[in-house]
Amino acid sequence: MKKSFLILVLFAISLTSFAQELPFIQVKLSDSIALANQMQQLAIQCDTQNLSAIDQFKFQLIRGEYKDALASIKKRIEETPRDQSQYLDVYKHYVEAKLSANFKDTFTKAYNKYVKNADDIQVINLDKFLIVRDPTDYYVSNFNNSYSNIKSEKISQPTAIDLVKKYFLKTVFSETRAIYFNEIKQDHKRRYVVNDSIVIPMKDGAEVSIVVIQRKGHATPKKSTILVSSIYAGTNEVSAMLAASKGYNGVISNTRGKRLSKSNIKPLEYEHTDVYEVIDWISKQSWSNQKVAMYGGSYNGFTQWASMKHKVHPALKTIVPMVAVAPGIDYPMENNILHNYSYSWNFYVTNNKFLDFEASQDFNRWNTLKNTWYETGVAFNKLDSLDGQVNTLWSTYIQHPSYDDYWKKMIPYKQEFAKIDIPILTITGYYDDSQRGAMYYFNEHHKYATNPNHYLLVGPYDHWTAQTKPEESLRNYKLDNAALLNIEENVIYEWFDYVLNAKEKPSILKDKVNFQVMDTNTWMHKPSLGAMTNDTLIFHLSADKTNEFYVLKSKPNNSEIQMSVDFKDRESMSNSEYYPWPLERDQINLNDGLIFKSETLKENVIINGSFFGKLELAINKKDVDYSVIVYQLTPEGKYFHLSYFIGRASFAKDREQRNLLTPNAFTQIPFDNSKLISKKIEKGSRIVVVINVNKNNNAQLNYGTGKEVNEETIKDAEIPLKIIFKGNSSIALPIWNLEGNKF
Known part of the structure; x- marks a missing residue:
């Protein structure tokens, strides 16, 4: 006492x-x-x-x-x-x-x-x-x-x-x-020979700046070369040093106009020819054994695919694109919705020959800009006017809202994937911002090439850790020990040694598709994406409610669920929580969108892959930007962010051609381009689905008039958006049913 x-x-x-x-x-x-x-x-x-x-x-x-x-x-x-x-x-x-x-x-x-x-x-x-x-x-x-x-x-x-x-x-x-x-x-x-003063001409007269790094004391006259092609001038030398320390020549090439190049800076537009010519230059150097491999993440992943747009250079033996951006697919827009992140990125990479950190880290400027745009309701194409700066790239982007020839010229398109016959290792993460770009390349390559030698490695990583090495926790979620791979220093160079030097293949690559199952401390290995799943959980929307939740049902029904969004209201936002941070939380905003909850799951399952579905709906306008978020509601009452989809209804069936909706007529909007994930869902959990309309300060506002979205303003918002969802709408979760099955 x-x-x-x-x-x-x-x-x-x-x-x-x-x-x-x-x-x-x-x-x-x-x-x-x-x-x-x-x-x-x-x-x-x-x-x-x-x-x-x-x-x-x-x-x-x-x-x-x-x-x-x-x-x-x-x-x-x-x-x-x-x-x-x-x-x-x-x-x-x-x-x-x-x-x-x-x-x-x-x-x-x-x-x-x-x-x-x-x-x-x-x-x-x-x-x-x-x-x-x-x-x-x-x-x-x-x-x-x-x-x-x-x-x-x-x-x-x-x-x-x-x-x-x-x-x-x-x-x-x-x-x-x-x-x-x-x-x-x-x-x-003391450790390296660094030649950072090389400038090579392109066939059209432009210049590309090159850095070559070799380890002192490594006497072999001719070696294989590891190439990183990047717009991020001045930040990739350590990648070349790593290559040199691993026994290779390390080479950095920068986008034309960057570093020592006197050309105009043109992000994205010329990598499909310039990188090929850089590989050709490397193959002719006295220190080259005519074997070139490429790796790198994000923009540096895109450049690898761009190099093979027209043909694969004979010296290019393999690529390892990590979290690779796909222009027009996931950058600067995702499923045809243009995000404003690209607005500031343009200044970061084009303001000078290296990188403008001062501009990119001027968070007050960017926050003020997006808040002012949202609050005033001016057109999205007036961002540069609000900012008081000319943004040439931004002006170009907004002229190409569909996947048109401007984007198609940058990377392989359809049958151009068929000729890509070198070994490839794609790496991405469940929470990688560019996962849809990385998976676009993977899927298109498998669609058009015959039995491609293309491996996938994917785990609970984000845009940064999928390029380097994950830490013990990701956005408050503690990773399994099995997920803690040293990707850059070990896995990638084991792959290079395998392809270039006939050594053992990395042990983690036991099949073509290799993915870490969250909460099991285990990896699964399958021959294809389709083999990841042996069952599907299908849920249908319904108007029935239990407390604040609508009910997800196992069968189609005659329900009609109504939703209204007032785009004139700038005191609030909707769909502002679709980005998964943190991964697990005690509560979600039950007033943001339509919230549906399933019955408890009777058995343990593993969600494996990308969820898909269709929304049967009618709206009083011609278009809508919508999102679908899927959570696991754990037996302990925690909400775990599994995956999300965001897209524009008028591009749902064809990203190349806008097809407007007929006001007040029911139609089916299919979607299948959500983020891939693998996670054990224990019995007693429920699936929570949030259906929402995108109205926030992070991306375009689609007012639904049918006009070009970049030109719409708050004046187009006099009539609130009204949506009716039918109970035939479905959300399908691909799963690996554990009952009677092994990993």
């Missing part, structure tokens, strides 16, 4: 302490001494007993408790895998330097020794984390903004703790960046 009472007293004291406000008087951010003193005092006053070990370390450092901080960070490094300690090692050297009489000299010598003792892969990862993805400017601005936004003379404990942690990041990285940048770059010169 006494012990329980004591615990309650201590708990009350803890709450009182946590709720206590701390005095705060702003100093000038330029006054580094006054700012450091203030942050030290805040760190001393903060209640940190419930913070994580790494946050405890941060407070020890800011308080000036350097010996304790050093002990803490050494312990953390011992507990962390070597390939995940790049930041932690900076922290350790920083603390050690703080304990010395000469901070800069001590940190420089220690980091120099650290880099020299590291192997090639370690230093490449240092470059990736600390230089290519340099976080310093963000940390500085994040602290400065948070600090400047405090207007009161007292702040809460949570605010103070947040401020100290941000100050830690700003301080450590801004004081060390110049040093570790220099040490890493100097070490590259």
Whole structure:
């Protein structure tokens, strides 16, 4: 009894302490001494007993408790895998330097020794984390903004703790960046021969800038070459260094107009000829054995397919496109809906010969732009007018809302896939933004080529981790250990060794389609996408309701479910939660769209593949942009985001030709281009389906007039959109039924 009472007293004291406000008087951010003193005092006053070990370390450092901080960070490094300690090692050297009489000299010598003792892969990862993805400017601005936004003379404990942690990041990285940048770059010169001054002419007179990297000490005169073709000039050298460290020539070619090229910058448009000519140039060099392989993700995945548009160069032996963008298919629009992300991307890649990070990270500009556009209701093609900037690429994109010749000229089209006869490894993720692009290439290749030598590797990865190495968790979901592949450093180079050097095929590729089944710690391997499933769960919409949910039924019915959307209303948005982040949540917005729920599943199943279906509907207009989201409602009451589809009704049957709907006439809208996934759904779960109309500030607004969507404005929204869904509408989930079946 006494012990329980004591615990309650201590708990009350803890709450009182946590709720206590701390005095705060702003100093000038330029006054580094006054700012450091203030942050030290805040760190001393903060209640940190419930913070994580790494946050405890941060407070020890800011308080000036350097010996304790050093002990803490050494312990953390011992507990962390070597390939995940790049930041932690900076922290350790920083603390050690703080304990010395000469901070800069001590940190420089220690980091120099650290880099020299590291192997090639370690230093490449240092470059990736600390230089290519340099976080310093963000940390500085994040602290400065948070600090400047405090207007009161007292702040809460949570605010103070947040401020100290941000100050830690700003301080450590801004004081060390110049040093570790220099040490890493100097070490590259020790390990590699880098020729970054090559410019080669294209047949039409344009120029392409080339970087060739070779490992010092590797004496073989002629080697196979790993090529990365990229618009992201200045960020891919580590990819070439990795190739060189693995025993290959590493080559980077940049989109015409980038780096040293004097041509005009033309994203997407010329890769179908330029990359082929770069491969031809490589094959004729004295250091080439006439074997070229390509890999890379996103835009760098697209360039690999583009190189084979007209024919496959004889020297190109294999490609590994990861999360590959397919122009006109999933970028800049998805299922013919143009998203506004591409608006800012254009400035990022075309403002200069390298990359304009300042423009791309001007989040205030982009948020203000999309919010202003949404609130004012002006036409989508007026974004550049609102922005006050000329956006030539954007103006071009909006002139091609269908999959027309502008897009078709960039990558293989239909029968052009038939001639692609080299081994290919496609890699993507269930939560990859470009999964539909990657799968478009995979599906079209299998559709038109006879028995293509094309493998697929897909797991619970996003756009970044499917190109590199997944972390333990993705958007709050803890991955199975089986999913934690080192994709870039191991799987890809095992594949290159297999194709180029006749070594063993990567062990993970046991069949043509290889996918990790979430929540089973297991991979499945099948000869085709069709073989992923042995059954289908089919649900039909109905007007019956249980509490706030409509009911999903197993059979078609005579229900009619009505929905209305007022596009004049700019106080709210709809379909704003279709993007899966986080993957698992306690609740979803039950007022956003029509929410349908199934009965509980009686057996465990695995959802394998892309859900599909048809919506039988009538609208009072000529078109609508709609979405379908599928969740698993777990037995514990959690909503797990499985997959989604977003599309334009008028392009549902043909992405190349718009077919408007007849107002108030029922029609069937089929869809089958949703995100592929594999996940165990345990018995007792329910399937939740959200049907919605797209009305938010992230993409075009389709008012349904039948005019070009980019030209429609809020003036076209006088009459609300009204939809009637019939109970014949269906959602089909492809599954692997576990009863009596093995993986």
